[in-house]
Amino acid sequence: MGMGFMSLYASGSRRRGSASAYLRMLLLATLALLGSLVAERQAMASDALIAASSTANSGLSACSNNRGKALYDCVAGVLDRLSNEISPANVPNTQRSLQSAASQLRAATTKAQALSAISQCQSAIAGALRQVKAAGGAYVQGWGDSGLSAISGVLARAASLIQSKG
Secondary structure (H helix, E strand, O other), X not given: OOOOHHHHHHHHHHHHHHHHHHHHHHHHHHHHHHHHHXXXXXXXXXXXXXXXXXXXXXXXXXXXXXXXXXXXXXXXXXXXXXXXXXXXXXXXXXXXXHHHHHHHHHHOOOHHHHHHHHHHHHHHHHHHHHHHHHOOOOOEOOEOHHHHHHHHHHHHHHHHHHHHHO
């Protein structure tokens, strides 16, 4: 017979151990692949926010020839375009904040109202940045620290423009 009961048991046990090790290795490889895809998507989202912010800064330069209500409307248009351009990055809270600021700017009739609209949006973005920093610089909802900082820079420039020419 050659093979006793213990030999058969040990052989089956090794096969189960090999299969279990294979499944663990397959699971780890799958998780690593998914992690790299998520990181890549998040980096692309951050890059999209930075690129859109660069375009918005150019738009603000064009607004600098305006004063008062015309300036508020121009900045509102820039913020609406920024919101639309970041749409592929899937950052709905940032988009809503930008759209709300644009709407409030269009309704503003005074410098104080216009600055308040920008300030509220800045607060929302600052809150998102705090989340990112609390997470150790990791991405939150596809937002990267640098992408949010770029949008924050656009808002700071808009506030400065309104402060000086509004």
